[in-house]
Amino acid sequence: MRPRPRECGAGGPLTLRVRVGPFLVAVQADDERVIRAIRELALDDSAVEDEVARIGEAAEDDAAGFAEAMEDGAASSAEAVCTLALSTAGRADSADFPPRESAVAVFEDVELHASPAKRTLVVGRGSVVEIDVAAPVGRGRIAPLHVLHPWIVAHRIFTLSVIELMRGLGACYLHAGCVSEGEKGILFCGASGGGKSTLTYALARDRFSFLSDDGVFLRRGPSGIEAFSWPEKLKLDRRSCSFFGELGTYADTTAKTEIPLRRTGIKRIAKRAFPVAIVVPARTAERESAIGAIARHDAFARVLAQTIPLLDSAEMNAQLDILSDLVAACRCFELKAATDFDRIPSLVRDAVFSTKEEAA
Amino acid sequence: MYTINKDVAFREVDGSILLVNLKSGSYYSFNATATFVFRLLSQNKGISEILEEMCRFYDVPEETARLDLEGCLGALVREGIITLNGGESDAPPAA
Numbered sequence: 001m002r003p004r005p006r007e008c009g010a011g012g013p014l015t016l017r018v019r020v021g022p023f024l025v026a027v028q029a030d031d032e033r034v035i036r037a038i039r040e041l042a043l044d045d046s047a048v049e050d051e052v053a054r055i056g057e058a059a060e061d062d063a064a065g066f067a068e069a070m071e072d073g074a075a076s077s078a079e080a081v082c083t084l085a086l087s088t089a090g091r092a093d094s095a096d097f098p099p100r101e102s103a104v105a106v107f108e109d110v111e112l113h114a115s116p117a118k119r120t121l122v123v124g125r126g127s128v129v130e131i132d133v134a135a136p137v138g139r140g141r142i143a144p145l146h147v148l149h150p151w152i153v154a155h156r157i158f159t160l161s162v163i164e165l166m167r168g169l170g171a172c173y174l175h176a177g178c179v180s181e182g183e184k185g186i187l188f189c190g191a192s193g194g195g196k197s198t199l200t201y202a203l204a205r206d207r208f209s210f211l212s213d214d215g216v217f218l219r220r221g222p223s224g225i226e227a228f229s230w231p232e233k234l235k236l237d238r239r240s241c242s243f244f245g246e247l248g249t250y251a252d253t254t255a256k257t258e259i260p261l262r263r264t265g266i267k268r269i270a271k272r273a274f275p276v277a278i279v280v281p282a283r284t285a286e287r288e289s290a291i292g293a294i295a296r297h298d299a300f301a302r303v304l305a306q307t308i309p310l311l312d313s314a315e316m317n318a319q320l321d322i323l324s325d326l327v328a329a330c331r332c333f334e335l336k337a338a339t340d341f342d343r344i345p346s347l348v349r350d351a352v353f354s355t356k357e358e359a360a
Numbered sequence: 361m362y363t364i365n366k367d368v369a370f371r372e373v374d375g376s377i378l379l380v381n382l383k384s385g386s387y388y389s390f391n392a393t394a395t396f397v398f399r400l401l402s403q404n405k406g407i408s409e410i411l412e413e414m415c416r417f418y419d420v421p422e423e424t425a426r427l428d429l430e431g432c433l434g435a436l437v438r439e440g441i442i443t444l445n446g447g448e449s450d451a452p453p454a455a
Binding site for chain 1: 373380382
């Protein structure tokens with residue numbers, strides 16, 4: 001039985017290890033609620049490892065010492081360890097934040113500021129995370145109001161910090177669902193509300209392994225473009241839940257719901273895959289779903305629209321290189337999805353893994 | 361001379377150019393004519409050369425090619441993708 005995080009003050013900061021594909025993110029926090037919010041985000045326990053640890057002798061800003069303290073038999077299997085230290089003590093003053101106008105990207109209440117060696121996330125003008133991209137190490141101050149809202153801690157502060165940490169490790173984020181069969185991955189790429197999560201789940205409850213219903217990281221490895229994820233809880237709205245018997249309980253909810261693994265029909269979780277297909281979902285009023293090949297440049301345009309905000313020309317070009325290599329390595333399809341979800345997995349499997357020549 | 365702004369990044373995939381304007385955050389997928397023109401601009405070709413290539417490749421009269429080229433260049437300038445610099449006249453030569 002894993003030890004549960006304990007209250008701060010009983011011995012030191014609290015820590016959590018989060019596995020993101022081949023990497024480890026070691027999270028340090030001085031408030032149990034921060035740790036709990038991040039743990040709650042995980043699909044299952046394989047992605048997070050509680051650690052009751054006292055940093056002890058390591059200085060507060062000794063990130064290297066902290067990382068070293070986190071490395072043990074489990075962590076040493078990671079390709080790299082990055083650290084994220086989140087503090088709720090000491091209120092960040094608005095004067096500490098860069099001016100909003102200097103943000104390179106703004107998404108709802110989140111600003112991303114960039115300089116050659118540092119990224120700064122400002123959330124709701126109350127919390128700030130500074131990320132040393134070269135290390136990569138993140139240090140954040142979380143506003144008390146945000147601590148009271150676990151969703152902000154998990155989905156804004158933590159998730160967006162991880163995206164920037166992964167960027168420092170050469171991986172770019174793609175807003176896409178992903179399943180795999182063996183090592184071969186299938187990406188469902190499209191705008192929010194287009195059916196990615198529902199289609200990803202339909203395949204994952206069949207015989208495919210689940211990586212993510214919302215986003216994956218892409219990087220160039222020795223064997224080609226690799227996708228990896230940190231599996232978060234599945235998020236479906238009530239209409240989508242209504243199509244799957246095992247999710248009937250969630251069909252009564254009013255908004256998108258995070259569904260724990262044990263309540264889903266997901267049979268296997270994967271953390272890494274090599275994409276062999278990109279599927280762009282589209283809705284159809286027809287009774288039966290249909291899948292057809294699309295041109296690579298069409299697929300590339302769709303994929304490009306689902307990448308995260310761009311920072312500078314060098315980074316954009318590096319990202320375009322990964323994306324164009326991804327598209328070159330994949331068969332590309334459009335899936336006009338009806339509600340025959342019991343049929344869609346075999347439809348996709350037959351199209352993706354057939355030996356027929358792909359139509360131009 | 362038209363130059364491609366340094367705030368853009370692009371790739372050619374299966375004969376079509378996809379481009380990102382970092383300043384505006386907009387994405388573009390070029391049609392065949394725009395891809396043809398942009399590819400030559402990226403090779404630092406001048407307007408006269410581009411016009412000549414268009415006439416040859418599309419087998420159209422110069423006037424037709426000039427109208428298409430002017431339309432294409434105007435759109436690229438409006439979207440902040442290329443800039444007209446000083447120097448030699450870049451107006452497509454009159455008939």
